[in-house]
Amino acid sequence: MKRRDFLKHITMVSISMPIFIEASLKTDDTDIKTQNIGKKRRFRVKYHFDIKYDEPNFPARLWNPMPYNAPWQNVRILKFNGNYDNFNINDDNSYDVNILYARWNKSNRAKVLDIEMEIETKYREVPLNLIQKASKQNLPIPKEVEKFLEPTEHIPTNGKIAQKAQELTKGIDDRFQKVKAIYDWVTEITFRDPKVIGCGTGDAKKMIESGYFGGKCTDISSLFVALLRVAGVPAREVFGIRLGKSYYSKALGKSDNRGFANISTWQHCRAEYYIPGIGWIPSDPADITKLELVENLKYSDPKVQELKKRYLHSWEMNWVGFNWGRDFVLSPKPEQFPINMLGYPYAEVDDEALNYYVPSSFSYTISSQEL
Amino acid sequence: MKRVILIIVTVFSYLQATKIATISIEGMTCPLCATAIKRSLKRCDGVIKAKVRLNTKSAKVEYKESTTEQTLLKAIKRVGYSGKIVSVESMD
Numbered sequence: 431m432k433r434r435d436f437l438k439h440i441t442m443v444s445i446s447m448p449i450f451i452e453a454s455l456k457t458d459d460t461d462i463k464t465q466n467i468g469k470k471r472r473f474r475v476k477y478h479f480d481i482k483y484d485e486p487n488f489p490a491r492l493w494n495p496m497p498y499n500a501p502w503q504n505v506r507i508l509k510f511n512g513n514y515d516n517f518n519i520n521d522d523n524s525y526d527v528n529i530l531y532a533r534w535n536k537s538n539r540a541k542v543l544d545i546e547m548e549i550e551t552k553y554r555e556v557p558l559n560l561i562q563k564a565s566k567q568n569l570p571i572p573k574e575v576e577k578f579l580e581p582t583e584h585i586p587t588n589g590k591i592a593q594k595a596q597e598l599t600k601g602i603d604d605r606f607q608k609v610k611a612i613y614d615w616v617t618e619i620t621f622r623d624p625k626v627i628g629c630g631t632g633d634a635k636k637m638i639e640s641g642y643f644g645g646k647c648t649d650i651s652s653l654f655v656a657l658l659r660v661a662g663v664p665a666r667e668v669f670g671i672r673l674g675k676s677y678y679s680k681a682l683g684k685s686d687n688r689g690f691a692n693i694s695t696w697q698h699c700r701a702e703y704y705i706p707g708i709g710w711i712p713s714d715p716a717d718i719t720k721l722e723l724v725e726n727l728k729y730s731d732p733k734v735q736e737l738k739k740r741y742l743h744s745w746e747m748n749w750v751g752f753n754w755g756r757d758f759v760l761s762p763k764p765e766q767f768p769i770n771m772l773g774y775p776y777a778e779v780d781d782e783a784l785n786y787y788v789p790s791s792f793s794y795t796i797s798s799q800e801l
Numbered sequence: 802m803k804r805v806i807l808i809i810v811t812v813f814s815y816l817q818a819t820k821i822a823t824i825s826i827e828g829m830t831c832p833l834c835a836t837a838i839k840r841s842l843k844r845c846d847g848v849i850k851a852k853v854r855l856n857t858k859s860a861k862v863e864y865k866e867s868t869t870e871q872t873l874l875k876a877i878k879r880v881g882y883s884g885k886i887v888s889v890e891s892m893d
Contacts, residue, residue: 584830631830631831633830764832766832766835766854766855766856767832767855767856768855768856769831769832770830770831770832776832778832781835781839781852781853781854782835782836782839782840783831783832783833783835783836784836785833785836786833787833
């Protein structure tokens with residue numbers, strides 16, 4: 431897919447997206463946490479790549495995840511340039527993940543790419559009463575969504591995952607009630623383990639089989655997604671990056687007093703589940719655990735419980751989503767595949783993947799300026 | 802004299818037979834696992850070449866006869882994975 435086609439494609443997606451309900455500000459909710467709930471936010475996001483390797487003379491290939499367009503997030507401007515020998519923008523993979531690909535031939539010269547985007551976001555919430563109403567209708571799951579009921583290598587739907595999902599949803603017929611039962615359990619049993627590298631590998635099988643429920647956002651979201659799939663609710667992780675200040679807590683995103691933030695390590699995985707008749711619903715069980723850890727709060731704390739209530743069906747949009755691909759093959763095909771997830775830039779020198787968890791060695795920087 | 806010894810050692814090491822081991826690896830979850838294993842294998846004395854593949858969860862290692870398969874498995878274990886020798890071929 432050429433750059434022009436990509437831009438055409440993302441514009442079309444934003445026009446044709448059928449289901450989006452404006453965030454509603456509750457009149458009894460007057461605290462500072464919600465003061466900007468209906469406001470559009472704009473961020474100028476800049477990537478700078480200067481690919482490094484142990485030897486001076488090397489080739490390199492880079493696959494960078496790009497945001498998708500939707501009513502709650504829109505790439506208004508996209509510019510990029512660099513000294514690559516070849517590039518393309520494509521979504522040629524099984525999850526239609528948008529990728530900016532660049533290739534540098536073997537040489538001694540620096541390998542540089544700059545990307546600049548202006549991204550507009552809007553608080554995303556699907557009202558509970560509409561979800562409940564749609565769920566009660568028990569409509570069939572559309573064919574194009576059935577894929578999100580299937581297992582992947584890291585999201586199994588058998589063994590202990592299946593046992594736990596059956597135990598949690600025993601006697602519940604309504605899809606949304608199943609989601610709530612699973613969400614309650616996941617948010618309570620999991621905790622943020624700061625020792626986990628990056629966002630975690632999102633290995634739901636390992637988590638449930640080991641009985642160790644410490645992890646980071648991909649681990650916690652993957653557990654949530656795997657349990658929902660077993661319960662017959664289509665679900666997926668959504669990989670993206672925080673862009674700036676959260677109005678709810680500094681734990682969930684911050685910036686300096688001019689709205690600037692170095693976001694190189696701010697990748698964050700959220701989740702979505704699907705209720706026929708209303709569509710994909712945003713959720714973020716992992717940020718409940720981050721709030722607990724960073725603010726040193728108990729699960730029962732009112733601030734944690736309030737966020738838990740919100741993140742069953744909303745996202746604060748100081749974040750932009752890239753994709754929901756799991757265990758898939760990038761295009762052009764890398765030497766190493768399938769890729770577990772694409773929330774970070776991915777690059778290879780010959781058959782070696784560069785360490786995307788350490789931006790300074792890779793190397794890349796990502797910054798965001800709220801406008 | 803030192804120069805002669807150095808030449809003999811170099812020639813001997815080139816003449817030494819090499820082997821290729823295919824190793825299946827457990828615990829790989831992402832491309833970075835492949836990089837970590839490859840680098841650990843290449844740090845072993847006697848390893849000439851190592852290729853690690855995520856899709857097959859396996860490694861192909863070319864090494865000098867003086868290096869043991871146990872050394873290769875230890876190198877894999879050192880970075881948190883477990884390896885099993887599938888086959889060893891002599892390349893002489």
